[in-house]
Amino acid sequence: MNIRYRPFRNITNITRYILGSRENGYKRKVEVNENDLSNSDIVTKYRTAANIANATLQKLIGEVKPGACVKTLCKIGDDMLAAETGKVYNKKENGRKVDKGIALPTCISINEICDNFSPLEKGAVVADGDLVKISLGCHIDGYLGLATHTVFVGEKVAGKAANVLTAAWNCCEAALREMKVGNSSQNVTKVIEKVAAEYKCTPLMGYVSHEVKRHVIEGSRFFPSSTRVEEKAESFNFGLNEAYALNVIVSTGEGKAKQTEHKTTIYRTEVQNRYTLKTTLGRAFISQVNSKFPTFPFHIASIDDERVLKAGLPEAVRHKLVTPYLVETEKSGELVAHFTFIVLLLTGGTKKITGAPFTQQAVCTPEYSIQDEVIKKLLATSINPKTKKPNKTEDVAK
DSSP states (O other): OOOHHHHHHHOOOOOEEEETTTTTTEEEEETTTTOOOOOOOHHHHHHHHHHHHHHHHHHHHHHOHHHBBBBHHHHHHHHEEEEEEEEOOOOOBTTTTOOEEEEEEEEEETTEEEEEOSSOOOOOOOOTTTTEEEEEEEETEEEEEEEEEEEEEEOOOOOHHHHHHHHHHHHHHHHHHHTTTTHHHHHHHHHHHHHHHHHTTTETTEEEEEEEETTTTSSSSSEEEEOHHHHHHHHOOOOTEEEEEEEEESSSSOOEEEEEEEEEEEEOOOOOOOOOSHHHHHHHHHHHHHOOOOSSOOOOOGOOOHHHHHHHHHHHHHSSSSSOOEEEEETTTEEEEEEEEEEEEEETTTOSSSSOOOOGGGEEEOOOOOOHHHHHHHHHHSOOOOOOOOOOOHHHHH
16 A cells, blocks of 8 residues: 555544534544444444455456557556445445545556556557566545555566565565564564565655544554654554554665656545645645545546636645645666555454455566575464364363
């Protein structure tokens, strides 16, 4: 999932206000228990969104072939997300319509391009030998289904591509085993960094994993994928009935992304910032954004009026009413692999509900392998080890 370190919103579990329109001051008070995953209805909404995201991801994986147009792939993804979310939860709940739809526009980022590439033009195409990252997301009533998967275009994966692809996947597998109630977020950061190093790869600086909540794609609690000084973050312990977007992005290079010349097409409204724009077109732009995309990222192609977009977007960015999702890249010749999963910490254990299986693992021949015995032992364990139940004679003895 395309989550770059950004300033965070001040969010509590008790009460939060979502601004439906800065122009009219509309506010909606959120229920006290809206993020309580002990509520089965909430978990069902997470899983419904996840199922739609996963189906869309699988569809796109099948469409990633030599000659495929990146813009067309993004449209296929967005159209499917919109269509499938439109088929569910069409009855009112407590007298209100259930909000649903795209939570992250489909992005197709190739080779050294790190993230957020969803072009307006048709120039970019997939080629044989490319490493292709697919990111997308949807929501049901504000509950997220986010996913990123990386696929190699070709029959066999070797060299740098195999190194970074295997590294990123095993980073995720190790991280999932450390994401347990009571464990420290710092443990996850350390294990991601260690696994990447085994394959001579580096976690990308600035990309972090967040706690997610209803209508919140980037929560206030987060952890990076490396222990570098620039990545320092406050450690916390995972709690029961919490949801996270595990976001692992690994590079064959130094792990330092920089902005590209590619046009930024994805933005997210900053619901906590309030400012009345001076121009008529600016106000028209932010009104449309607040109406159609009050909390989640949106693609500028979704803005109906081109005049409103051209005049209003720069003004809204200048006054920090929207945040750009920049298209960033590693050095030319390096490769980047990326996986994102939504993870629920439930009484039954750690549940990864989004993402596709790593079917190319069997045809990957990386130049390196994991030598660290501690990591080997960790990866050999189950994400949710079964606890042995005492037999009846043991119970009687007690």
